[in-house]
Amino acid sequence: MRITQGAFSFLPDLSDDQIAAQVEYCLRNDWAIGIEHTSDPHPRNVLWDMWGNPMFDLRDAAGVMMELKDCRKAFPDHYVRLNAFDSTRGFETVRLSFIVNRPQIEPTFRLTRTEVRGRTVSVTMTTEY
Amino acid sequence: MLQGEDSSAVPVAIDLQAEYRTSGVAEVLAELDRELVGLRPVKQRIRETSALLLVDRARRQLGLSSRTPTLHMSFTGNPGTGKTTVARRMADLLFRLGYVRKGHLVSVTRDDLVGQYIGHTAPKTKEVLKKAMGGVLFIDEAYYLYRPDNERDYGQEAIEILLQVMENQRDDLVVILAGYADRMERFYQSNPGFRSRIAHHIDFPDYTDDELLAIAQSMLDEQGYRFDEAGRATMREYVEKRRAQPHFANARSIRNAIDRARLRQANRLFEASSGPVGVEALSTITAPDIRASRVFAAVGTAGEPS
Numbered sequence: 001m002r003i004t005q006g007a008f009s010f011l012p013d014l015s016d017d018q019i020a021a022q023v024e025y026c027l028r029n030d031w032a033i034g035i036e037h038t039s040d041p042h043p044r045n046v047l048w049d050m051w052g053n054p055m056f057d058l059r060d061a062a063g064v065m066m067e068l069k070d071c072r073k074a075f076p077d078h079y080v081r082l083n084a085f086d087s088t089r090g091f092e093t094v095r096l097s098f099i100v101n102r103p104q105i106e107p108t109f110r111l112t113r114t115e116v117r118g119r120t121v122s123v124t125m126t127t128e129y
Numbered sequence: 130m131l132q133g134e135d136s137s138a139v140p141v142a143i144d145l146q147a148e149y150r151t152s153g154v155a156e157v158l159a160e161l162d163r164e165l166v167g168l169r170p171v172k173q174r175i176r177e178t179s180a181l182l183l184v185d186r187a188r189r190q191l192g193l194s195s196r197t198p199t200l201h202m203s204f205t206g207n208p209g210t211g212k213t214t215v216a217r218r219m220a221d222l223l224f225r226l227g228y229v230r231k232g233h234l235v236s237v238t239r240d241d242l243v244g245q246y247i248g249h250t251a252p253k254t255k256e257v258l259k260k261a262m263g264g265v266l267f268i269d270e271a272y273y274l275y276r277p278d279n280e281r282d283y284g285q286e287a288i289e290i291l292l293q294v295m296e297n298q299r300d301d302l303v304v305i306l307a308g309y310a311d312r313m314e315r316f317y318q319s320n321p322g323f324r325s326r327i328a329h330h331i332d333f334p335d336y337t338d339d340e341l342l343a344i345a346q347s348m349l350d351e352q353g354y355r356f357d358e359a360g361r362a363t364m365r366e367y368v369e370k371r372r373a374q375p376h377f378a379n380a381r382s383i384r385n386a387i388d389r390a391r392l393r394q395a396n397r398l399f400e401a402s403s404g405p406v407g408v409e410a411l412s413t414i415t416a417p418d419i420r421a422s423r424v425f426a427a428v429g430t431a432g433e434p435s
Contacts, residue, residue, distance in 0.1 A: 052252070059231045060263025062301035067259070 001108040003041045006081060006097040016065065019082070019100050023061035026084040031095055032056045033064050034085060035071050037078040041107065042127045054085060054092075068100060077103040143187040153225040154179050161218050166347065167340035168211055174331045175219070182226050199328040200228055200303045201295055203317075205310040206333025209379030212307045213267065215333075219305065220265040229303055231263035239273040242287040250283040254290045262301050271306035272316035292322045336379050341368045345383050349414065354391065359416035370424050390418045 004010055014022070026033055034054035038045060051071040055064060064082070071080055080101035085092040112124045149155055158179065161172060181198075188194050200223065204212040217234050224232025237257055244250035258266065268274070274291075276282040295304050306313070306323065310332065317324040336344065342365055349355055356364060364386075371382055394414055398406055 055259060057260055058262070059233050059260065060301065062262035062298065063259030066255075066262070066298070 001106055003079065003099070003102070003106055005041065005043070006099055008098045013102070014098070014100065019068070020061040020065055022096070022098070023064045023082065026096060027058055027061065029084075029086070029095075030088075031084040031086050032092070033058065034083045035064070035067055035080065036083060037071055037075050037080045037101075039075075039078050039103075040127050041079050042109070042125070044125075048079075048081065051080070054083075072101050076101075079103065140190065143190060145183060145187060148183055148187060152183070152227075154183065154222060157218060157222045157225060161215075165211060165214065166343045167336050168215070168333065171211070171215060171331055171333055174329070175215070175222070178329055179222055179226070182223075182228060186226060197228075197299050199299065199326065201299075201327045202303070202305045202329040202331060203313060203327050204305055204307040204331050204333060205313045207309065207335055207379060209381035209383075210333040210335060211380065212333055213269070215331075216265065216267045216305050216307070220303075223265065223303060229264055230301075233261075233264035234267055235261040235264060236267040236269060238269050239284065242268070242274065242291075243283050247283075250286040251290060254287045258290070258294050258302065262298075265303045265305060267305045267307065270308045272308050272312045275316055275320055277319060288320060288323075292326065295326050338365065338368050338372070341379070341383050344380050345387060348384060348387050352391075354412050354414055357413050357415050360414045360419060363416040363419045367419050367422060367424055374424065386419070386422065386424075387414075389422065390414050393418045393421050 002009075008014060023033060032054045035051040036048035037051055038048040051074075052067060055067070058064065068080070068082070078101065079099055081097055081099045083094050084096040086095040087093075107127050107129045109125050110128045112126065114122045114124065116122050158172075158176060161175065165172070182200075185194070185198055202219070204216065206212055213236060216236075220229065220232050220234040223229045235257065241257055242250070242254045244253045274284040274288055276284055291304065294302060306327070308316070342361075345364055345368075346356070367386060368383070371377060371386070376382075391414070397418065398410060402410075
């Protein structure tokens with residue numbers, strides 16, 4: 001099942017040139033770029049693993065693309081996303097987040113309905129690989 | 130070239146002179162001539178290099194070649210001969226010619242690249258490289274990266290990463306290595322990888338006494354000071370004497386001398402004046418301000434004069 005999270009996820013996957021162009025846009029706005037990856041795209045799994053520190057003081061997208069390449073090489077079967085952080089309000093706010101790498105075969109989600117007290121049904125969603 | 134442009138759009142001739150003017154290269158070169166005293170061979174080399182790059186760019190526009198030329202450079206010369214300043218101009222030049230995308234200069238030394246413990250060096254070097262992407266990475270005193278006396282030195286790791294990026298990401302980054310001529314020579318001998326990846330070697334000569342005096346003059350102009358007649362003569366004498374002493378660093382020594390002369394001038398005005406001080410007095414460096422330097426007192430003694 002194709003996971004749709006963050007920006008551009010209803011579009012076909014971005015090519016590297018398109019990703020670089022997005023990164024250029026972020027850098028033009030003085031946003032810092034962080035790379036994160038995970039094997040579990042569950043919507044409740046908000047905090048993905050960081051690939052190094054977020055990159056501040058970059059001037060060109062080539063630096064981000066270099067790290068992205070390394071991250072993809074290390075985790076070809078993980079989801080990888082780029083987050084752009086805006087610090088104008090005094091704290092780092094995510095302004096843009098989009099997926100840049102997907103596993104070959106994407107996991108699906110299974111819904112489990114459990115009868116609890118009264119007529120209440122509790123629904124649990126689990127990632128199924 | 131963009132995909133949208135079809136082959137019929139390729140021009141058949143290019144006016145090099147027009148390219149020279151519109152690209153802004155002429156401006157940078159004129160600025161270089163105007164603002165940097167002396168350095169004739171350096172300016173000549175930069176002129177040649179920019180001509181080469183202009184022609185190369187024209188060739189690419191005509192579809193004659195598509196390879197990015199190797200642009201990594203080596204600046205050799207004694208301290209204070211303007212290597213960093215020229216590197217900054219070079220970054221600007223390459224930017225205007227379209228060989229680097231952003232045109233900023235990241236200036237680093239060994240400490241910025243080499244880590245303290247195992248596994249510290251690679252991220253540190255990569256961090257610097259990422260910041261320099263799209264611009265020029267200036268490595269001052271590059272020979273310190275390689276310490277032949279310690280085979281477990283982490284510098285070797287930084288060198289390997291640098292070489293890899295210099296080779297594979299020539300489009301993204303230009304590296305300039307700088308340092309004393311003789312030590313750089315030894316560095317290249319022990320790291321042939323660097324030598325073969327560097328296309329342009331530029332040697333920075335020492336300044337002559339006249340040039341140093343002109344530099345002193347322009348530094349004072351910038352700060353709104355001037356020499357009086359005797360002050361100027363004393364400065365000339367200072368330059369000659371300072372050169373003979375150890376740790377002479379060309380323009381940098383002159384800048385320090387001027388900073389100290391300003392200090393003494395301020396002191397003199399403060400202590401000697403009883404009434405109001407005029408513009409004239411406030412902006413004039415006189416002979417005693419320079420004469421008080423230890424360069425004049427202790428000829429031949431070692432150590433940095435104050």
